[in-house]
Amino acid sequence: MSDRIEQARAELRSQIDAKVSSYFSSCIHCGLCAEACHFHVETGDPRYTPIYKLEPMRKLWRSEHTLSGRFSKLLGRSTELSEQDFADWEELVYDSCNLCGRCSMVCPVGIDIAYMLRKQREAFNLSGYTPEGMRNALQRTLTTGSPMGVTLKTLQATLAHVEKASGLTIPIDRQGADFMALFSSMEVVNFPEYIASVARIFDTAGVSWTISSEAFEATNAGIQIGSREGAKEIVSRAVNAAEKLGVNYLISPECGHAYTAIRWEGPNLIGRRYRFEVIHILELLDQLMREGRIRFNGKSDTPMTLHDPCQIVRRGGVIKAPRNLLHQVASGFVETTDHGSMNWCCGGGGGVSANERAEALRLKVFGRKKKQFEESGVDTVVTACANCRIVLEEGLEHYEMDTEVIGLTELVAEYLEQGAD
Amino acid sequence: MAIEIEGKSLETDEEGYLVNLKDWVPAVADAMAKEDDLELTEEHWEIINFLREYYEEYQIAPAVRVLTKAVGKRMGKDKGNSKYLYALFPYGPGKQACRFAGLPKPTGCI
Numbered sequence: 193m194s195d196r197i198e199q200a201r202a203e204l205r206s207q208i209d210a211k212v213s214s215y216f217s218s219c220i221h222c223g224l225c226a227e228a229c230h231f232h233v234e235t236g237d238p239r240y241t242p243i244y245k246l247e248p249m250r251k252l253w254r255s256e257h258t259l260s261g262r263f264s265k266l267l268g269r270s271t272e273l274s275e276q277d278f279a280d281w282e283e284l285v286y287d288s289c290n291l292c293g294r295c296s297m298v299c300p301v302g303i304d305i306a307y308m309l310r311k312q313r314e315a316f317n318l319s320g321y322t323p324e325g326m327r328n329a330l331q332r333t334l335t336t337g338s339p340m341g342v343t344l345k346t347l348q349a350t351l352a353h354v355e356k357a358s359g360l361t362i363p364i365d366r367q368g369a370d371f372m373a374l375f376s377s378m379e380v381v382n383f384p385e386y387i388a389s390v391a392r393i394f395d396t397a398g399v400s401w402t403i404s405s406e407a408f409e410a411t412n413a414g415i416q417i418g419s420r421e422g423a424k425e426i427v428s429r430a431v432n433a434a435e436k437l438g439v440n441y442l443i444s445p446e447c448g449h450a451y452t453a454i455r456w457e458g459p460n461l462i463g464r465r466y467r468f469e470v471i472h473i474l475e476l477l478d479q480l481m482r483e484g485r486i487r488f489n490g491k492s493d494t495p496m497t498l499h500d501p502c503q504i505v506r507r508g509g510v511i512k513a514p515r516n517l518l519h520q521v522a523s524g525f526v527e528t529t530d531h532g533s534m535n536w537c538c539g540g541g542g543g544v545s546a547n548e549r550a551e552a553l554r555l556k557v558f559g560r561k562k563k564q565f566e567e568s569g570v571d572t573v574v575t576a577c578a579n580c581r582i583v584l585e586e587g588l589e590h591y592e593m594d595t596e597v598i599g600l601t602e603l604v605a606e607y608l609e610q611g612a613d
Numbered sequence: 614m615a616i617e618i619e620g621k622s623l624e625t626d627e628e629g630y631l632v633n634l635k636d637w638v639p640a641v642a643d644a645m646a647k648e649d650d651l652e653l654t655e656e657h658w659e660i661i662n663f664l665r666e667y668y669e670e671y672q673i674a675p676a677v678r679v680l681t682k683a684v685g686k687r688m689g690k691d692k693g694n695s696k697y698l699y700a701l702f703p704y705g706p707g708k709q710a711c712r713f714a715g716l717p718k719p720t721g722c723i
Binding site: 325326328329332339340341342343345346349350376377378381382411413416449543545546578579582585586589 | 671676682
């Protein structure tokens with residue numbers, strides 16, 4: 193066995209903490225998680241049962257943490273976790289899991305399967321059995337600052353257009369601002385409307401904010417592929433920039449996993465508390481609305497529904513804010529079945545959208561979203577994650593559905609009452 | 614790998630993208646198109662030239678949905694849609710057109 197695999201095995205061993213151990217020993221093999229997973233539901237393939245995706249970790253746990261496992265090991269009846277196990281499970285661990293956490297919600301004994309899969313990915317990353325697209329995305333983020341190769345020059349070009357169209361000045365490196373905003377690469381490149389909307393809303397509400405020229409990227413390919421070193425480096429950049437500017441709050445943008453990275457995993461990755469607070473843009477907009485700092489002028493009467501981004505809503509807990517906002521700006525808002533914390537993932541989360549090999553599978557399991565949208569009876573979908581938006585658009589196009597996808601922050605900005613104080 | 618253009622050998626990566634962006638001349642697009650059994654028309658050139666300008670401004674190669682949206686903004690919905698762009702660049706308007714235009718391989722978000 194090569195050093196690489198030895199290292200990966202040691203990593204997996206260190207990932208088996210008390211929580212993981214109690215999770216494995218509590219599993220009653222009921223199979224309910226299978227029915228919660230869009231990969232299983234849409235394909236009927238039993239290999240996509242969420243807990244089965246953790247078989248390499250379970251194998252190691254069994255042989256080292258259970259009496260029967262240790263006994264069979266002594267008798268030479270069990271095989272060690274091998275390189276072949278990593279090779280065989282790579283597709284299950286990366287192509288067929290969005291880390292969406294829907295399985296964790298239905299487990300009758302409370303096993304957080306997504307938490308374990310995230311941990312298992314750390315070992316897979318060391319083993320080298322990872323999808324090329326995700327590896328490259330992490331490498332590009334570490335070298336250029338962005339998974340898409342967005343640089344300060346790209347941001348400046350985008351901001352120049354936003355400033356010209358809005359007549360507003362976007363504050364860069366403003367020392368002592370109250371808030372610092374991060375953006376995902378896709379927002380900078382493809383959804384400058386999001387940045388323009390944030391600028392307009394903040395201008396109206398009198399929010400003191402800034403962007404850092406040193407760290408504006410919100411995405412974190414490290415937490416997707418399972419590289420805590422990479423994830424830590426990416427989080428550190430934003431943390432250092434925010435602390436250097438002395439802001440009180442860091443705003444996580446609409447992007448889903450950015451929130452998981454900076455809000456939930458970040459302090460553990462860098463090993464200390466931040467000297468500022470992290471707030472999601474939807475939480476902030478909801479707060480500004482409740483404080484009367486933004487008001488609305490009319491509402492959209494277009495019937496529309498909401499696609500809850502997994503990492504913001506189910507994993508992140510920002511459930512009410514998008515709804516509070518939507519009710520203010522849309523009179524025809526309807527919920528889908530399984531909305532909120534039980535929504536179905538777009539299929540692109542957890543790095544799957546960056547994994548070209550997984551494209552056919554991703555489009556197949558989009559069948560679940562298709563049914564959900566069809567049942568809702570509307571043909572406009574609002575969401576709050578740039579990656580969800582792209583993945584939804586691709587899926588809708590694939591199934592030739594005439595459904596429009598719009599961003600929530602942009603919708604809020606569209607009905608903003610100018611001059612409210 | 615390399616591609617022979619006007620008597621010069623230009624370095625390309627394993628997927629056929631130019632390694633040095635500055636090496637690009639229009640004959641690069643013609644030669645790459647020929648290898649893909651395509652003949653470049655005015656419509657192709659409109660997109661290739663647009664990509665050159667886009668890169669000059671943003672320093673990034675646009676992935677398919679980004680390209681589609683950007684083309685739509687500049688040239689209208691008739692051209693800013695997947696059907697039109699895939700008909701011109703059957704191997705994917707992001708990847709194939711960026712290659713012809715001498716840009717790096719475009720990547721999506723994560």
